[in-house]
Amino acid sequence: MHGAIVSSFKRYLDSALGEDIWRHAIEEAGLKGKTYMPVSIYPDEEMEALLSAAERACGLRRDDLLGDFGEWVIAPLMHLYKAMIPQDCDATGFLLNLQQTHERVLKLKDPEARAPGITVKRCGGGLVEIRYASTRNMGAMIPGAVKGLARWFHEEVELLASEPGQGGEETYVFRLSSGELTSQQVG
Known part of the structure; x- marks a missing residue:
């Protein structure tokens, strides 16, 4: 999974649902202490584990969480890759x-x-x-x-x-x- 997506997922959770959701998700996913950099690639399984843990922590269904994140992430990604548009x-x-x-x-x-x-x-x-x-x-x-x-x-x-x-x-x-x-x- 592209690091820009994983790191943006953290920022989305922090800003939209509260920093406690990310802390809970990363701990429950067994990834405590892991840092996600936008310029790196991470195993897909880590994003899936974070998504599942966040789903349980915030009470949103997976598809609703992904839909909200999909809408939220566009602006940061468009700013990041503006030169390519x-x-x-x-x-x-x-x-x-x-x-x-x-x-x-x-x-x-x-x-x-x-x-x-x-x-x-x-x-x-x-x-x-x-x-x-x-x-x-x-x-x-x-x-x-x-x-x-x-x-x-x-x-x-x-x-x-x-x-x-x-x-x-x-x-x-x-x-x-x-x-x-x-x-x-x-x-």
Whole structure:
């Protein structure tokens, strides 16, 4: 797991749910004393253990925790990798290049690292289909991350459909459109 995700998960828990959640999670996961650096790669099992422990500590379901984290993590990641984002990009353009960008970032850190399979297809009428495939089973981050991207690019987003697949594969269909965000769409 990319260190930027694990270290961001700690920051998310600290700011959104309280520092006690992280302390409890890292201890329960058997990782007390471990420090996560954004520039490193860590075993997927450690993130899964932290996620499971955080789920128990805060009482949120795993998918809800991942969705909230997915939305929260976009702004810090966009700031971190700002140089890799074309200036004329919108949310759909960013999503269409997501897999390539994700792989490029990972390969800078570890040539052997494998990014999850994220296939994005523009369907017309502002519709975007995202297919996530990974044994990491973190697809529940996708709706939150797309919501966070829409906010970043000052666009509106609506999740129209989601369908679980087999072996960690999930498909989502979103409608993205330019425009001012309303408090109802953001919240």
